Amino acid sequence: MNPVAMGILLAVAWSAFLWSAARRWKLMAGAGRPEPRWDRLWQRLTGTVRFAFAQWRMPAYPLTGIAHILIFWGFLVLLLRSLILWGRGFDPGFDFWVLGIHSLPGKLYSVAKDGFAVAVFAAAFVALVNRVFFRPKRLTQSFEAVLILLIITTMMVADVFYDAADVSLRHLAAGTPVLFHKSEPAGSLLALGLAKLHLSQHTLHLLAQTGFWAHSCLVLLFLNLLPYGKHFHVLTAIPNVFFRDLRPRGRLAPIADIENQESFGASKITDFTWKAMLDMYSCTECGRCTDHCPANRTGKKLSPKHLTLDLRDNLYARSAELIGPIESGHPAGDATDDTSPTGKPKHASETLVPDVIDPDVLWACTTCRACEQECPVFISYVDKILELRRNLVLERGEVPAALATALRGIETNSNPWNISAMDRAKWAEGLDVPTMAETDGKGIDYLLWVGCAASFDDRAKKIARATVALLRQAGVSFAILGEEEQCTGDIARRAGNEYLFQTLAQANVETLNKYRVRRIITVCPHCFNTLANEYPDFGGYYRVISHGEFLAQLVKDGKLTIERKVRERTVYHDSCYLGRYNDVYEGPRDVLRQAGVELVEAPEHHERGLCCGAGGAQYFMEEQTSDRMNVARTTQILASDPKLIATACPFCMTMLTDGLKAKSLEESIRQLDIAEVLLEACGDGAPPAKADA
Secondary structure (H helix, E strand, O other), rough: OOHHHHHHHHHHHHHHHHHHHHHHHHHHHHHHHHOOOOHHHHHHHHHHHHHHHOOOOHHHOOHHHHHHHHHHHHHHHHHHHHHHHHHHHHOOOOOOOOOOOHHHHHHHHHHHHHHHHHHHHHHHHHHHHHHHHHHHOOOOOOHHHHHHHHHHHHHHHHHHHHHHHHHHHHHHHHHHOOOOOOHHHHHHHHOOOHOOOOOOOOHHHHHHHHHHHHHHHHHHHHHHHHOOOHHHHHHHHHHHHEEEEOOOOOOOOOOHHHHHHHOOOOOOHHHHHHHHHHHHHHHHOOHHHHHHOOHOOOOOOOOOHHHHHHHHHHHOOOHHHHHOOOOOOOOOOOOOOEEEEOOEEOOOHHHHHHHHHHHHHHHHOOOHHHHHOOOOOOOOOHHHHHHHHHHHHHHHHOOOOHHHHHHHHHHHHHHOOOOOOOHOOOHOOOOOOOOOHHOOOOOOOOEOOHHHHHHHHHHHHHHHHHHHHHHHOOOOEEEEEEHHOOOHHHHHHHOOOOOHHHHHHHHHHHHHHHHHOEEEEOOOOHHHEEEEOOOOOOOOOOOOEHHHHHHHHHHHHHOOOOOHHHHHHEEEOOOOOOOOHHOOOHHHHHHHHHHHHHEEEEOOOHHHHHOOOOOOOOOOOOOOOOOOOHHHHHHHHHHOOOEEEOOOHHHHHHHHHHHHOOOOOOOOOOEHHHHHHHHHHOOOOOOOOOOOO
């Protein structure tokens, strides 16, 4: 080996890498807003072991996922091999003092190293074939990706050939025939093959040198490519998982001291935090997020992957302005030829929307979190979209017309339908439901939070009435707020109108605390999420339970008696705000099982359930394409041949009912809320409700 050549190689390669990495660090730490992320260290560490090292989410795509796990762990094992080879550039016998081939640790490591070298080669080959020949739509096709896979496969081949030549030379020096060695399985097997070629000592030396320098150089080339492409995630993914958001998934961070803010949301890249920029660094471009995005599936402009990449490219394009150009001697901001990813001139006043991000991208999002559920490195998307929406709505007053109408309704009458607030309790006429004002909250165990949909939408009112009937049968002490209830503000907040949301939240919390409310039952997942996860930021701390979980417990406790089984083939549709946001999956299903239905699952269900298209204020907007999300979800559900579609969300109910109507199936397939199904089973004496009632 050549100590001088190895010294120069290491010095140049590591200096170049450290310079590049330092600029990326400076860009993230200097341009990103501060954000504390050092809380709950034990939870962060255990999550990092599970999701970063054990790669818990990768097998969701079995073939490529397992291939990635093998490559990841192979690199961890083979990193030690690279260090040994670099050391051998100075001392041919270097083996870290304990990893010589004749020591027990050395033999164990040699077996592990050979096994992973073969596994990594096979995994990289599979990934290469998948990318070059099958070309899944979700993947970004790039020369860089192919180059990296070729580098990986070449490194593995070089490593095994180096070992094979070394084994051959040792036997040649001893004058013995080449044998298979259990401690060097891959190298000795290849050496047996080389022995049949009767290679000369010179050729074997040349082969060993080629394998040695190929591995040593390629790993350094790979290292220096990392900061300039998608494989930067090799370095940033583990910290990104460690610094993931541990707050409730259904919580959006409020704008603090909103009355005194001069700007709102994100209009430029520096309005994002350092953690958001670490997200941008960590995108693997695997496309899992976009693969499961309901908006993208139905032809909208939104692609969570490309949203992240566009933001990342804008950050990189502005690096000279933000931290100084690469060339020395020029002050930051001197660069005049930078362009944004859209090709437009880039300067300090560039706004992300529309210069980098098309507004239609933002308004297509249903905030369903399917993208975040799939991302193996815990990149967040919804919070970034909402920050961009906040800027459009609060600072620039740019709101889709239909949504603006709904927001005005909330401002005027505390509901998006703009129906008089005096009519909020009309759904309960004839039921003699007590209000908190009438009881002053005394002797009331639960507040039934009805929500806007079940208060004003004619079809959804039946959900509230069914829930009341069941609570009465079970002897539950409850009351409603009636006219004192206002919209929780979920629609306003997801639309970007944080000011309106905070106004509603503060008013509702004041009302709830006035009556000393501690336990709340909801019939709407959006109300559930807002009350449980977002109202604590405004002094509202309550035990919130969805009506599905509560009703299931009432049956289990014997407080509700099943009188007749609803023996229909039934698919339950998971609400995003119950499921992916709050892990409420089994409660609603338990209600249906207790009611006696034949429960079958849609092709995609639980955490992979396809969004109905109503979330993120989409219910009050027109879809951007003729391919509608609710019809797509209905079509998917129909693949399970149900006679009844059950929901636990009034918005989902309307969307799926409209989906059935689009297919002219509203008369043949029923669509009921789980409370209606249970009431039917408990013998209310009323005829079954029709899906189009």
